[in-house]
Amino acid sequence: MGGTRAWPELLVLLGSAWLWVGSAQPTPPGPTRPAGPQLRFRLAGYPRKHNEGRVEVFYNDEWGTVCDDDFTLGNAHVLCRHLGFVAATGWAHSAKYGKGVGRIWLDNVNCAGNEKDIRDCKHRGWGNSDCSHEEDAGVVCKDERIPGFKDSNVIETEQSHVEEVRLRPVVSGGRRQQLPVTEGIVEVRYRDSWAQICDQGWDSHNSRVVCGMMGFPAEKKVNRNFYKLASKSQPKQKHREDVGPKKRLFTERQQLNYRLHSVSCTGTEVHLSMCSFEFYRGNSSAACGSGMPAVVSCVPGPLFSTGSAHKKKQRQQQQQQGQPRIRLKGGARVGEGRVEVLRSSEWGTVCDDRWNLQSASVVCRELGFGSAKEALTGARMGQGTGPIHLNEVQCRGTEKSLWNCPFRNITQEDCKHTEDAAVRCNVPYMGYENLIRLAGGRTEFEGRVEVKRGSKWGTVCSDGWTTKEAMVACRQLGLGYSLHAVTETWYWDASNVTEMVMSGVKCAGHEMSLSHCQHHGASLSCRNTGTRFAAGVICSETASDLLLHAPLVQETAYIEDRPLHMLYCAAEENCLASSARLANWPYGHRRLLRFSSQIHNRGRADFRPKAGRHSWVWHECHRHYHSMDIFTHYDILTPNGTKVAEGHKASFCLEDTECEEDVAKRYECANFGEQGITVGCWDLYRHDIDCQWIDITDVKPGNYILQVVINPNFEVAESDFTNNAMKCNCKYDGHRIWVHSCHIGDALSEEANKRFEQYPGQLNNQIS
Structure with a gap:
């Protein structure tokens, strides 16, 4: 090649289709590069869209892949331009689109992003790699072609791409189709319309793949006779399209236009495009010899079953x-x-x-x-x-x-x-996101919550609105986790204010829709009405996840008899049992169960106090700020769950005591510093710190359960609240205490948890 390269040809794999495309325009003159093997590029693997996939390179007459080591968005930009797209929007590692075969041609690629050719980027050399195909890189390109990449540049072969598949239900008598759609005619997106698949050779393996794509675990037999009648050409009926832009329900009977036939799946594919099939050419409305479209009936999972x-x-x-x-x-x-x-x-x-x-x-x-x-x-x-x-x-x-x-x-x-x-x-389409919206917020992730009740949109009363309800709202909106449950929304735009239509909402936190939570129904009751007190949310794609290091509690637990004259500050901060008020201060002592607690953040976002610094409370006695009213509960329980002693701990100092390797500390409490726990770090409360105890002065000898609960009031969002509790067995003989079998609350099977809770009760008989 000379200073101006010939236009490179690109071979793009779309589904099971190969598209040859030519570059829109020659590369501007650049540094002279010695002649070398011709390069071609294609996207391969499990396709979700035509503009993403595993990157494959044709070099030295052999197709191969690119390793994800040191891969960057700059690399993806260069590769996407090779494929005819203007830029990249992301990239994927660890063979997200499946493992390739053959050579791994490129490793440790390092592009700035503005290079004209991948060969202008640094890399280890062609074919020099220490990777396996489990590290194949993929790209997500912006769905915009480089000017000049028009239809004339794309030569379509016999097969083309299957990108979108749906089930079209056939409903008789004008009945409205319920969600989820579990049965219907299989249709594929073809250009700007939908086409059917001839059921020639269609079997249960094919049905299994389609049901899997629709979010169902299994397939079942279908009444073909009903669909034989339904598949005959009839005029279109009017229909509604109010269940989402991409998942509309078409319940009319219409002229069939066959596109695929001879589909053959093994049943293990995750997408129909991964099966082998053939395409009809030209006008295919009468092409199917059997005259029947492929029909599938699916078995819904427990969460989505109806009836x-x-x-x-x-x-x-x-x-x-x-x-x-x-x-x-x-x-x-x-x-x-x-x-x-x-x-x-x-x-x-x-x-x-x-x-x-x-x-x-x-x-x-x-x-x-x-x-x-x-x-x-x-x-x-x-x-x-x-x-x-x-x-x-x-x-x-x-x-x-x-x-x-x-x-x-x-x-x-x-x-x-x-x-x-x-x-x-894959989960079934339920349409829940069409029954909720956010209004007035500054971004798509925040705003007043408005729900659809019948044909009417309106606000939700914020009485009792907590993180749990906000979590359900964000999940229903498809916006991730709830960062904040907002109970006063006056500061958001109120130009299109609606009236209240829902009150008394109380959720467990796992529901898919607010309508699945308890609420007042038609009998609305709200203490504070008006937009000011409408419920709102701030959602986030990521959240923290706190959990206690249980073994440390077990290793460090001991009893201390602490003189009352050393507990004035602790009493001021309500860290002693209520009977301490009746003690003969400053004489006597309190018996304390002390232990260290190490609280890790294993989530994907930093744990930050709910309240801003302006509202933190200064405690003069211990000379520190409280950023949360209650951060942990410490309780001693009888086997039947009765509390016999309790303690609580305000988060007087949330900070990164230590971190995992390669994680930098971000939070330090000293000098009114920022408080929080970074992802990959932990906050250590040593056993010798004030209030790091339970006052057991009034507890009688016996066998108990020690329970520690972090973030007990769900004040701060977490990706998982089920691991916030830790339990231990305790044996107390009036002088010493033994703490054992400490574990996170949901770490054991149901049977093991039952045995754990019965164990202290059985031991009671052994204590003198």
């Missing part, structure tokens, strides 16, 4: 199966989260080595969702705790449970919690 009989049957099946041995934690949306499995009565995580879409899909279907949209690595849903039970899980995709898949047992050296595997599953 009491169906739900009762599924509950019976779950009871027969016993306690689930798999769960998702830390996800903002339904059907996503860190994968946790139960082994030897203890919950633990899965290492992401060789974690892929097939294994992720087995998890999703086992939990009642569809196939996996993404198999996430690198603790993308936060780090778990406890053991890492499984490594190198290799599912075929047909297994009923993750436990049926081959895997390696873990050793301490193999994995850390920074490698915890997670999933995002």
Whole structure:
């Protein structure tokens, strides 16, 4: 090649289609480069859109991939321009789009982003790599072509891309179709319209793939005779399109336009485009010999089943199966989260080595969702705790449970919690996001909450509006977690104020819609009406996740008899039992159970006090600021749950005491500094600090449960509140105390937790 390169040809893989595209214009003159092998580029792997995928490079007459080591957005910009797009919007690591084959041509690529050619970037040299295909890089390109990349530049081959699939229900009698749509004609997006698939050779494996894409774990037989009649050409009927721009329900009968035929899936694919199929050419309205479109009927998971009989049957099946041995934690949306499995009565995580879409899909279907949209690595849903039970899980995709898949047992050296595997599953479209909106906020992530009740939009009363209700609202909106539950919204734009239509909302926090929470119904009752007291939210894509290091509590617990003359400050801050007021101050003492607590932030956002610095309270006696009224509860409980002693701890100093390797401290309390706990850091309260205790002066000898709860009033948003409690068994003989079996509240199986709670009761008989 000379100073001006020839226009490079690009080979782009879209679904199972190859598109040859030519560069829009020659590259401006640049440094002279010696002649070398011709380069071509394509996008491959599981396609969600035509502008993203695994990057593959044709070099030296062989296709290969690019390693994700040191990959940057600058690299993605250069590669996207090679593919005919103006720029990149993101990139993906760890073979997000599936593992490639062949050589790994490029490693440690380092582009500034403005280079004309990938060969102008630094890298280790062609074919010089220490990576495996589990590290294949992908790109997400901006969906805008470089000027000149027009239809004339794209030569379509016999096959083309299958990007969007839907089920079109056929409803008789003008009845409104209920969500979710579990049965209908399979349609694929073709250019600007929808086309059908001929059912020639259609089988249950194909149906399983489509049901998985629609968010359902399994398929079932369908009444073909009904659809034979329905598939005959009839005039279109008027219909509503009010359930979302991309998921509209088309319930009319219409002229069929066949596009695909001879679809052949194995049943393990996560997208129809990964199956083999053939396309009809030209006018295909009468092309299907059988005259029948492919029809699918799906079985919804427990969360999405309709009808009491169906739900009762599924509950019976779950009871027969016993306690689930798999769960998702830390996800903002339904059907996503860190994968946790139960082994030897203890919950633990899965290492992401060789974690892929097939294994992720087995998890999703086992939990009642569809196939996996993404198999996430690198603790993308936060780090778990406890053991890492499984490594190198290799599912075929047909297994009923993750436990049926081959895997390696873990050793301490193999994995850390920074490698915890997670999933995002396909879930059925329910239309909940069309029943809620935000108004008046400065960004799309904040505002007054407005809900649709019947045909009417209105505000929600903020009486009792807490983080739990706000979490449900943000989930329903698809905006992640609730950063703040706002009870006064006067400072947001009120130009389009609506009246109140919902009050008394009380949520558990896991609901998919505010309408699923308790509320007053039509009998509205609100203490403070008007826009000023309408409920509002500030949502966030990420959240913190606090948990206590349980072993440290067990290791450091002891009893101290502390003289009253040394407890004036503690009494002032309400750190003693109420009977201390009746003591003969300054004579005598109080018996204190002391222990250290180490509070880690394992989430994806820093933990910050709810209140701003302007409202922190100065305590002169201990000379520190309180940034939260209550940060932790310390309780001694009897086996039946009765409190016999309690303590509480204001967050007088939330700071980064220590951090994991490569994590920098950000928060320090000294000199009215910022308070908080950085992701990957922990705040240590030593046993010898005032109020780091429970006053047990009035507790009689016996066996008890020590319970510590962090952020007990849910004042600050977290991705997971279920791990905020820690429990220990305690034996107190009136002189000494033994603390043992400390664990995070949801770390054990239900049976193990029951045994734990019964254990102190059984020991009571042994105490003299």
